[in-house]
Amino acid sequence: MDTRVKPAYDGKQTCRRLRQKSMQITLTTWNVNSxxxxxxxVAKFLKAQxxxxxxxxxTKCPDDAFPLKRFRRLGYEHVALNGxxxxxxxxxxxxxxxxxxNIRTFCDKIDSRHVGVTLGGEAGLAAPLVLHNFYVPAGGDIPDPALNPKFAHKLQFLDEMKACTPLHPRDGDRHVLVGDLNVAPHEHDVWSxxxxxxxxxxxxxxxxxxLGLQSHGNWVDIARARIPMSEKVYTWWSYRAADWVAANRGRRLDHIWVSEALRGGIxxxxITRAARGWERPSDHVPVTAVIEV
Structure with missing residues (x-):
């Protein structure tokens, strides 16, 4: 006869352990331009995807004007803002x-270009997943830092990102870096x-x-991990084109990077290219990755 006392069934703990075995997270980055x-x-995209x-x-709005109620009705109740x-x-x-x-500032400017979150036990993850969301300065039109303060700012911003220790995952760290990084780094990331x-x-x-920032942090560029370097890839098409489809003069400015520990989970x-053709669209389109964590 077994006289050992068996623990009472705890449904919450059992569900938590099951959730923590592994799960897939679908993550989208989008420069929405207001x-x-x-x-x-945005609601159209969220309902579909x-x-x-x-x-x-x-986002172009202060935090107290962000449309929180609309997002919550869509099922997105958790929000981190830097507007x-x-x-x-x-x-x-x-x-x-x-x-x-968390929020980080760069170049001694308070200009709302970063917000970070950590997903962990509250989300049912066995280990933390750190997410950084960036909007890197566009840099103006003149590619000379001596003549164009906006371009100088952009270069300094990229330098400070490289020097920022929290942006360099250590072995085993599960990090994701996304955003409009405003650089198309490879030959076929631009139309010409x-x-x-x-x-x-x-x-x-x-x-x-x-690319120096990417290699310094040992980041994996998901787009180029999945799509050959010989293939053209765009996420942005200028408003200046009379017919953006016919011209197809795009650039890949929007990125999703993961730490080496997540490479095997991609x-x-x-890329939701169709969004560029919606009524009154952003000039950027949503970019989505599915990652097993």
Missing amino acids: VRLRIDL RPDVLCLQE QKGYHGVAVVSKLPFDAS HKQLLKIVSHTPVECEKL RDFR
Whole structure:
């Protein structure tokens, strides 16, 4: 006869252990170019794609004006904000709760270009997943830091990202870095490598700095891990084109990177190109990755 006392069944603990074995997270990054102006387009995307986490850039509104109620009705109850009136601004909206959130500043400017969150036990993860959402300065039109303070700011921002220790995952760390990084670093990340070498976003100095940041942190660029370097990949098409589809002069400015520890967990990657053709669209489109964590 077995006289050992068996522990009482704890449904919550059992469910938590099951959830923590492994799960897939679908994550989207999108420079929405005004979240209030395009909230209906955001809702359209969320209803169709249902990512677990949506990272927005260029929200262009202060935190107290962010459309929280609309996101909550869509099922995204957890929000981390770093906004400002009329310019810049980043946000993370999520179906999964955060364990923590943080904001970092760069170049001694308070201009709302970063927000970070940690997903952990509250989201049912066995180990923390750290997410950084960035909006890197565009850099203006003149690719000379001596003549263009905006370009100088961009280069300094990239340098400070490289020098920022928390952006360099250690062995085993599960980190994701996303956002509008405003650099198309590879030859086939732009419609014409030769014609854009002197155009801001694809100049050699910008590409060198972004790729230096990537290699310094041992980051994996999911797009180029899934798509051959020989294939053209774009996430942005200028408003200046009369017919953006016919011209197809795009650039890959929006990125999802993961730490080496997550490389084996990459399950899918997609660019919602159709969003560029929606009514009153952003010039950027949503970029989505599915990662097993």
